[in-house]
Amino acid sequence: MRYKKQKINEKSSPKEYCSWAELVLLTKVVAAKIKGSDKKYDVILGITNGGIIPARLMALELDVNHIQFIPVRNKKLHFGEMPILTTDTNYLVVDEIYDTGQTFSKVKHALQDFDCDYAFLLGRFNDSDDNGMCNITTFIGKILHHDKWIVFPWEQKTSS
Secondary structure: OOOOOOOOOOOOOOEEEOOHHHHHHHHHHHHHHHHHOOOOOOEEEEEOOOOHHHHHHHHHHHOOOOEEEEOEEOOEEOHHHOOOOOOOOEEEEEEEEEOOOHHHHHHHHHOOOOEEEEEEEEEEOOOOOOOOOOOOOEEEEEEEOOOOEEEOHHHOOOOO
16 A cells, blocks of 8 residues: 655645745855856746745846746736747746746746746655756755745744
């Protein structure tokens, strides 16, 4: 009998809190990997909602002055709100976490005609997955080896 791994979710999974300091450190780690690759980008594309703040931090680290957003809400890509992209531009798509790969797959498919690399602060991979990342340049700050739900600083309510 095979043990079926339970899906990680916000309500029932144990939580791990990511601090602002860790977020900044992960951004610097990813940026250092990008700088080491000698890749240059014209535009940062942040995936909403989780990629908004990492996109801004990454733009600062990489000295990229143009940020646009890929409209993803409730795991759905809103094509009618997509920015106008061009084939002569180098894009870096930024998100806070590669978790199940669902968002990544939708965005990758929508951007397949453009020159895009991908950056994630955190990544969670299943050994049996190819993660849909074959032949795609991807930069990841830290690989997670646990089944905890990650809570980012912007997801935490501030105390009054």
